[in-house]
Amino acid sequence: MLTAKQQQLLLFIDGRLNSGGVSPSFDEMKDALGLKSKSGVHRLINALEERGFIKRMANRARALEVVKLPDGIAPTDQPSNVVEGNFGATTGSAGMIELPLHGRIAAGAPIEAFENADSFVQVPAAMVGRGDCYALEISGESMIDLGILDGDTVIIESGPAARSGEIVVALVDDMEATLKTLRKDGRSVALIPANKDHEIQTYDADRVQVQGRLVGLFRQYH
Amino acid sequence: MLTAKQQQLLLFIDGRLNSGGVSPSFDEMKDALGLKSKSGVHRLINALEERGFIKRMANRARALEVVKLPDGIAPTDQPSNVVEGNFGATTGSAGMIELPLHGRIAAGAPIEAFENADSFVQVPAAMVGRGDCYALEISGESMIDLGILDGDTVIIESGPAARSGEIVVALVDDMEATLKTLRKDGRSVALIPANKDHEIQTYDADRVQVQGRLVGLFRQYH
DNA sequence: CAAAACGTGAACTAAAAGAGAACATAAGGT
DNA sequence: ACCTTATGTTCTCTTTTAGTTCACGTTTTG
Structure with missing residues (x-):
């Protein structure tokens, strides 16, 4: 259903939404995926939207919403995530x-x-x-x-x-x-x-x- | 309803989707079935689509979705990844x-x-x-x-x-x-x-x- | 036997992905 | 309002990865 990059981005967005509530900007997503340009992020976002995994408001900053996750990936329910002092784990x-x-x-x-x-x-x-x-x-x-x-x-x-x-x-x-x-x-x-x-x-x-x-x-x- | 190969491929795809969400590429399926050419996979995919077991987005990479499994095969819903005959995972x-x-x-x-x-x-x-x-x-x-x-x-x-x-x-x-x-x-x-x-x-x-x-x-x- | 299913390899086409830049719009502050 | 910054959108290019098709041969099966 998804390519590896698409899934990586989806999980990143989902993690951010569930841990802090603020949706990531294109630049942050770019960095998270190790890209040097955000045009790639734009395409991935489109692909995810096309496949029904996320919803967004056009021309609005940080207005992403995760609709569903791929099968077999449990939703990251609770506010969780960064373990103190950790390098980003x-x-x-x-x-x-x-x-x-x-x-x-x-x-x-x-x-x-x-x-x-x-x-x-x-x-x-x-x-x-x-x-x-x-x-x-x-x-x-x-x-x-x-x-x-x-x-x-x-x-x-x-x-x-x-x-x-x-x-x-x-x-x-x-x-x-x-x-x-x-x-x-x-x-x-x-x-x-x-x-x-x-x-x-x-x-x-x-x-x-x-x-x-x-x-x-x-x-x-x- | 399905030939052995078709079923084998269907279960492989289903397992992959349920375990990670990233759908396999034709090359990966080729390897999983032990084939040396992916054209055979192409035919199997067509057969599965024709029979209504999978859906796909035309000309999109890794965009497969399992619609149903053959009778008698339990869906590998959320809690699982392991298909039939599980050793207890x-x-x-x-x-x-x-x-x-x-x-x-x-x-x-x-x-x-x-x-x-x-x-x-x-x-x-x-x-x-x-x-x-x-x-x-x-x-x-x-x-x-x-x-x-x-x-x-x-x-x-x-x-x-x-x-x-x-x-x-x-x-x-x-x-x-x-x-x-x-x-x-x-x-x-x-x-x-x-x-x-x-x-x-x-x-x-x-x-x-x-x-x-x-x-x-x-x-x-x- | 004949039809359907399988298997292979090559050639070809199309997406995905990465980069960089120009441009557009939104939001915030003064 | 006006300016500034942050963010998002588009375009063009290039490379890599993935999917499609075809031609031909083999195996399985009704």
Whole structure:
């Protein structure tokens, strides 16, 4: 009935209406979907209206109304949603939580730090730690020996605390984020890949900032 | 009223709509039915529309709607996603689904077939395929080279259909269940572990029964 | 056997999606 | 009123994804 983008937008609108009551502007929707232009939003809105999922008043700002949701998606009844201090995670009901997906992270050669969240993934709440969490998609093979494959989605609990032996998202020199096993040796910090083709990298503790630690992983087979 | 293929497709579409709301594309349906060309899907869709089981918007992508199901098939209304023969899965709301956890399965040496479900796990509905799904906890290291570790939880879509190269739960001689990559070679079936310390096992096709195929995996780090 | 259902692959057409800019209208403040 | 900002609408382009059609061969079934 709906395309993925249409559904994503519909759920976003529905979430906003049910959590605060103010309907989102085209710009906000644009950002929520990770677009750079709102003309795309306009088309999606038209498609949703054509299919009878939303109603709107012509030429009126923020005048959207969700008429129905696709089958199988339970209405987000109560005023719910943003979990305090969270990076934007929203809770659905029944133990589910929606985390922002902050783009891809290299398990291999470090790449630049995160882009904006451009989509969301749903993960079991039980998998999410207590703190603020977000999701990343793995790119590269450097953690392959620990069973973290290219394309996997990982859940990161954000925060600087980490013990030796934990797998962390580390930012080196404030510019490159990478997923590695952490080992602290006094003043120096080692980032250990799990792939015999990659080298352990050792840095002065000042240069490495732990952004978060790995708490969960999931993978889909097609 | 319907041919086997038509019904199979109808149930697939219905399952998809009820589990996530996004209707499948012709390519996805093609894959779901194990076809190599989508023109066959086109014919089936036409047949279903002609018989009044589905409605569609002409020339619109992913704009299918199930109008009715054949007699004797319970509608997969709200609380469900799993079509007939459900192993006991229950859906929560908001894209979550609760799957029965059928105990542990050896990725290494095959162990006895499943015990009863003694607990449940929550997984994102998006991760669950169309059919009946259940979860298993991995025991052993034999699939370690494919990133499936001891202690991981895997989601299995139950059913005998599997193609070479897929990872399946295979029952050998009706008594030992194991998770392996499947390779069909005419009359014989090879179960391929992903660990250099384990051997490929080859059986006559009669002795091996595919119980389901791997569709998802998740892991928690502590 | 013949009809209907299936399966395949290629060529073609049409939507969906993303970007960017110009323009239109609504709302708010002074 | 007048100006300003926020918002919504349209248009044009490009790329990607999805749907349609056709020709031809195989299988199933009444």
